[in-house]
Amino acid sequence: MIRLEKRPQPSQAWTTFSPLLAVFLTMVVGGLLFGMLGASPFEAIRTIFWDPLFHPNFAAYSRPQLLVKAGPLILIAIGLSIGFKAGIWNIGAEGQYIMGAICGAGAGLAFYPSESPLIFPLMLLAGLAGGWAWAMIPAVLKTRLGTNEILVSLMLVYVAETILASAASGFLRNPEGMGFPGSRNFKEWGAAHNGELIANTGMHWGVVAAFIAVIAAYVFLSRHIQGFNVRLTGEAPRAARFAGVNPTRVVLFCLGLSGALAGAAGMFEATGPAGQISIDFNAGYGFTAIIVAFLGRLNPIGILLAGLLMALTYIGGELAQLMLSLPGAAIQLFQGMLLFFLLATDVFTNYRIRLSRKEAA
């Protein structure tokens, strides 16, 4: 009979290998799914994973999109991963992303049409602060009253969405927009526009911030005492307490950091690729970033790769919608499956499979 035997140490090899196995399994099952939807499995997988980068006609357009989509995913996932390491489950990044965008855009629009070079930094600060403040609600409730941060942060996503709706159709609405919902277009306002830094690469300030976050998180987790405290809190809460780690500070730090990064991502998105605050400018990055964080093994370098892969599935999904007329929701299921397979294959990291006869007692 098959038995699981706990490994004394998590397997290093499987830590690296299980995401790859999960991606492979997702491709197989996803291929079958696409087959059932009436597309050739191989063609669908190629359209999603290969064509966005190498198709002779589409690649020129879709390659820059890779960074555009990966930027916010990586930025948010880096923040989430540090909290997840400490056992703090911020799943409301979507709400923090929205609030960051609203605050960032609002701070900038207050000075319209100033062309001061200080506008964009000010908007970034406001975006960081907006996301941070939104995440502080569950953080303070958790540390003061012990309220569950999972439920509170998630409920705040829906609250943020109603605020977004009233911002887009109310207090941030473009006064010259003839009554249509949606803020002024930042692409037409140089000082506040988060444009491409290098033409045709998709590189904007949000992507730069994502790369900086990856490096900073790597240094923080491996070299900084606070990073060690965060890891300790997650792996051995009692030991952390004895070592003098203040759990309240860890909660405030983790939620605040992930909120601020999500807020910054929202602000970069609204002023860059999205171009304006509209009712549905948020594309669910806050939720997909959870998958990215896990797929990257909560490791900064891993998250960088996972973010790029997940961005690829977004672009590939759009391409598959266009060329093979696969429904857009299929890709959402595809991403969910990826997380599922990853969690399933993760068993090999911590356990070893033993085939054994039933022993006589």
Place this chain on the structure above:
Amino acid sequence: MDLSSINPVLLVASIMVSATPILLAAMGEMVVEKSGVLNLGVEGMMITGAVVGFAVAVNTTSPMLGFVAAAIAGAALSLAFGFLTQFLLSNQVATGLGLTLAGLGLSALIGKPYEGMKSPTLPKLDIPVLGDLPVLGKMVFSHDIMVYFSLALVVAVWAFLKHTRAGLILRAVGESHDSAHALGYKVVRVRLIAILFGGACSGLGGAYLSLVRVPQWTEGMTAGAGWIALAIVVFASWRAGRVLIGAYLFGGVTVLQLNLQAAGANVPVALLSASPYLITILVLVVISARGNHGAPAALGRPFHASH
């Protein structure tokens, strides 16, 4: 604004209807959590139940078959969660989140052709004497069968947990899986059954949304109902009777804010639409401020029989 346009009889009647999906899902989740498992995939199972129930009801023109199919779909989805958390010992929080994300995608995929369609809905029961009572008749005794089913479920779950041996075993597994295992109870089996029950209940709750409450299919139509159900279990301190109170309270808030919006109340619409979520947060805060509130001791902890 014109409050007189709100009819109290219809108000109570619609509270019962709007509370039913949350009540069904929360009852299921309570049993799951009582067995020591935290399944955060309620939202995903609900929406899958909603779309499967709707699709089956449209194709067979039988809403009852829709409900059955929705329960099966919810249970099937929860089986994936059960397999991962019980046999592959994956993290319950992450797996539940994955279930929700996958369920949202799956439901959007299945539901695409059904958008904008009308489905057969459940008929209102015609209860002989009670239904003819002056005010109460319309208020309480003229609903469809699922409303009464959900109420019966509350009683059944309460009696099961409190007065049966199987209920005692389930609670023992949730309080201390090691002790239960040492006594010879099959921890994994008990938990799997509880997870399946929770999935089926969530599926029913979702189907009630798409077949009776709305009744239509739109993508993402559960809009956090599954998460509110999770919050209600916490609010109820894991007690069946209080889950009922919680669900009706939230049903009340939802209906009231819709009525106020319709009556043109002098409150920003955004605040009214956000009120169910804000009140959920508020209730969670009040409950957690009260301190220890009887969560099953082994809630969320993985079980691995090492010997």
